[in-house]
Amino acid sequence: MLRLTDIKLPLDHAPEALREAVVRMLGVAATAVGAIHVFRRGQDARKKNAISFLYTVDVEVADEERVLKRAKKGNHVALSPDTSYHFIARANGAATQRPIVVGTGPCGIFTALVLAQMGFRPIVLERGKPVRERTKDTFAFWRKGILNPESNVQFGEGGAGTFSDGKLYSQIRDPKHYSRKVLSEFVKAGAPPEILYVSKPHIGTLKLVRIVEELRTRIIALGGEVRFETKVVDLLRESAPNGAGRVRGVVVESGGVREELHSDHVVLALGHSARDTFRMIHHRGVYVEAKxxxxxxxxxxxxxxxxxxxxxxxxxxxxxxxxxxxxxxxxxxxxxxxxxxxxxxxxxxxxxxxxxxxxxxxxxxxxxxxxxxxxxxxxxxxxxxxxxxxxxxxxxxxxxxxxxxxxxxxxxxxxxxxxxxxxxxxxxxxxxxxxxxxxxxxxxxxxxxxxxxxxxxxxxxxxxxxxxxxxxxxxxxxxxxxxxxxxTRTSSPIRILRDEACQSVNTVGLFPAGEGAGYAGGILSAAVDGIRVAEAVAASYVAAGEARALAGGEAFSDPASCRAEANGRSDLPGQTA
Ligand SMILES: Cc1cc2nc3c(=O)[nH]c(=O)nc-3n(C[C@H](O)[C@H](O)[C@H](O)COP(=O)(O)OP(=O)(O)OC[C@H]3O[C@@H](n4cnc5c(N)ncnc54)[C@H](O)[C@@H]3O)c2cc1C
Known part of the structure; x- marks a missing residue:
């Protein structure tokens, strides 16, 4: 397919105008152009009384190579890039030790979903309640001023963005098109398909609630486990005299009962409001810096x-x-x-x-x-x-x-x-x-x-x-x-610093992720970071011989992205240090 960019049409254009513009741009007979898929539709509102749409489209065209060759340089025509998602690894079956994912915000959900899709059967821990029960608690606070500190706008299934505008755009660098994977999974879970192509997609609160539930169902169907009202209250961390350490699991508290869960792979997708948990990991010696x-x-x-x-x-x-x-x-x-x-x-x-x-x-x-x-x-x-x-x-x-x-x-x-x-x-x-x-x-x-x-x-x-x-x-x-x-909670006040393998700089096996760790700043960038961290977790299993790398799935090869801040909330200038 060929990708055509910058097709400008008036706001009130007729439906067939897009096809006509494509035919003109390619300089071919109308019959040579097959299906046209809108990849992106933006608005040019610089002149407020003459607003237009700007399209990017993927076009099926006869004799593609010849048409491409003929298209002049700067003609906004190129081969369509492959934006599909390729898994990088596959777990070695049920014997593989299960990774732990803490938090069910967009970051935790996408870490868990992608790990589950690769066969790792993650255990997902969430301090708050399932999204519908959480919604009742949140509304009770809004209507009657009764706050449940464990079930509210910040805590519970879906994370901080559940009661939000559901804006799904970001300015992050995304060379592997992870955003596309996120949006596609949202659509499969019931989001309006237009989020795949409008330039500033958003879903809104009510739809988000249903989507979050559907994503949870899929994680469980793939062998994952999701435990609500289960708060991580301590970290099992082996530490050397120089402060370097290795994670061996977490201590959870649920219904007043404490339990140790053992795993050498723990993802912390805590969000920016888990102040008690930030204090706990700092106390346990995990390297944290102010941001x-x-x-x-x-x-x-x-x-x-x-x-x-x-x-x-x-x-x-x-x-x-x-x-x-x-x-x-x-x-x-x-x-x-x-x-x-x-x-x-x-x-x-x-x-x-x-x-x-x-x-x-x-x-x-x-x-x-x-x-x-x-x-x-x-x-x-x-x-x-x-x-x-x-x-x-x-x-x-x-x-x-x-x-x-x-x-x-x-x-x-x-x-x-x-x-x-x-x-x-x-x-x-x-x-x-x-x-x-x-x-x-x-x-x-x-x-x-x-x-x-x-x-x-x-x-x-x-x-x-x-x-x-x-x-x-x-x-x-x-x-x-x-x-x-x-x-006050525009982004995390701390960063849990990580290395190029997305692991804490002083704690092997601990994967700080998403907004709370200082590596995302919005729903989409947190979800994208979740995918990146899921791949990093899978790569560490591959290195330990507990999973196999997949042919066709590029190896986990974007180390800079683990270190770089991905503070990608589109309306957040100046937050990246
Ligand atoms: C009202 C509101 C509106 C917003 N609107 C938008 C928007 O329109 N677009 C946008 O891009 N962003 C928006 N945001 C920001 C966005 O929600 C966050 O950037 C995003 O949710 C961060 O994702 P995350 O997964 O990193 O963390 P979170 O979504 O915060 O999820 C963290 C999860 O971890 C759980 N947790 C924390 N500590 C523990 C523990 N010790 N044990 C177990 N579980 C724990 C929490 O309960 C929570 O569910 C909004 C935020 C709010 C509050």
């Missing part, structure tokens, strides 16, 4: 205003859906301020996993039909900003907890979130009543002054950035736009 993250507030506007600012006369066109945005400003005090996790037509959600703390985040349903648009406006911080205390590389967690606890008190100590109108925030006065923007946050907001909610450098940088953003998106700094605090 930058960002802090800020959620901002809400009417979605209709964002649509008008971004899409002009096309606002409301169902082909475009609800508009998003991406904003960055470099403030005079040296801080980067940027929009993060923008949720068109969505709601601001209560995302704490700890008692006495308030944390915000955002989610949408697939339809993105809610009244408001929201995003986090956050300021980048580095380990130099962390408290100088005895916590060493974990000091970023102390800072997060301090900010979250302050927000709890500012909100009235009831899990209502502290909030302020943008006009009042810029003028430095408390807010007393709402304007036209109705807050979506549940269990509710308490209007106040957010100036003390974050360190002064962050407040200063945000006060500078909002009017600048208003020049890019008219109405962004409208006086009654609403800020809700606080956003």
């Amino acid at each position: 930058p993250f960002s802090i800020g507030f959620r901002i809400e506007h009417p979605q209709s205003g964002i649509d008008r600012a971004r899409f002009g006369v096309h606002a409301g066109n169902p082909l475009l859906g609800a508009a998003d945005y991406k904003l960055v400003h470099h403030a005079k005090n040296g801080r980067a301020v940027y929009s993060f996790c923008m949720c068109p037509g969505g709601t601001v959600v209560a995302a704490t996993s700890e008692l006495g703390r308030v944390v915000t985040n955002g989610m949408s349903q697939y339809s993105r039909k809610e009244r408001n648009a929201n995003s986090a406006i956050v300021v980048g911080i580095t380990p130099e900003d962390f408290p100088k205390n005895d916590s060493g590389p974990l000091a970023g967690i102390d800072l997060q907890q301090e900010i979250e606890a302050r927000a709890f008190v500012l909100g009235g100590s009831t899990y209502e979130a502290p909030a302020q109108l943008v006009g009042d925030f810029l003028a430095g006065r408390s807010s007393g009543r709402l304007g036209e923007v109705i807050p979506s946050y549940k269990p509710g907001i308490a209007l106040t002054n957010l100036a003390t909610a974050l360190p002064s450098y962050a407040i200063e940088a945000m006060r500078e950035a909002l009017p600048v953003f208003d020049k890019q998106i008219e109405g962004f700094a409208r006086p009654d736009a609403l800020l809700t605090g606080v956003e």
Whole structure:
């Protein structure tokens, strides 16, 4: 097949226009062109009143070689690359020792799925509940303010992104097309097929719940085992006097009972909120370092205003859906301020996993039909900003907890979130009543002054950035736009450093993975890292003679990717150190 890129067509083009454009581009007779598969459909919205679609397509064409030769250089025609997934190994049957995967977020799910597909029968451990039970607990918190610290927006089957907009795009380097594997598995599990080709796919919360359940069913059908309400509370780590060690398994706690599970292959896909587990592995001697993250507030506007600012006369066109945005400003005090996790037509959600703390985040349903648009406006911080205390590389967690606890008190100590109108925030006065923007946050907001909610450098940088953003998106700094605090869990405050075999730099057999380990920053990049780590685990079995490498499946040969940060949440500039 041939791949044709950059085919530009107007928003309201007729269905046959794409075929006509392909025929024109190839300079062949219409009868020579067979099936056309849309690989990607993006939008060019630079001119808001003349928005167009940009297609990349794979085309079956008669006499492919000749057509390709004839296509002029720069004509955007090439052979279609092979984006299919090839397994690298196969376990030696039931005798192979089972790997342990901790966490059922996108990273843990994809590590476990790919390991199961290669015959390794992983044991998957999750501290929270199955996704449907977890959904009830999460909704109880949102509606009644009753928090279950083990079952909430952060913890439970599906991980942190289950109650989310389900954005599935990323800026990671992906030479082996692992993202394609992730999206294809999502589609097989019930996601809309369009996620394979639209440039900014998203699934929304309700669909994600069903998909997560289906992926679990498949892991189990392939010989895996998934244990819920089973928390890893300790690591079995043999250690040499120089600190180097080897993992031999984990200690789990379930229903008040502790049990040792032995394995020489343990994947830690913990997510960024497993603060107790981070402390435990640090205490056990696993090498951990501090890493930058960002802090800020959620901002809400009417979605209709964002649509008008971004899409002009096309606002409301169902082909475009609800508009998003991406904003960055470099403030005079040296801080980067940027929009993060923008949720068109969505709601601001209560995302704490700890008692006495308030944390915000955002989610949408697939339809993105809610009244408001929201995003986090956050300021980048580095380990130099962390408290100088005895916590060493974990000091970023102390800072997060301090900010979250302050927000709890500012909100009235009831899990209502502290909030302020943008006009009042810029003028430095408390807010007393709402304007036209109705807050979506549940269990509710308490209007106040957010100036003390974050360190002064962050407040200063945000006060500078909002009017600048208003020049890019008219109405962004409208006086009654609403800020809700606080956003602290934008990414992990630590990195569990790993080597080119994706293993901890000082603990053989321990595979830190996904967002919590500092190697991903979103659903897709976490899932991609899960595949990468599954391959690394399989490669270590191959090296030990407990699995065989597969012909056709390229050997695990991308060591740089294990070390490199894959902090690929598309709206997350500046997070990669
Ligand atoms: C409300 C919200 C909205 C978001 N929206 C988006 C979005 O639209 N698009 C996007 O790309 N990203 C989004 N994100 C971020 C995204 O969810 C994360 O980047 C992603 O989930 C990280 O995946 P992970 O598998 O590395 O970790 P997680 O998804 O955090 O999963 C970690 C899992 O490990 C479990 N666990 C932790 N400790 C233990 C232990 N000791 N024992 C057993 N189990 C344990 C946890 O319960 C959890 O299920 C959102 C996040 C939130 C909170």
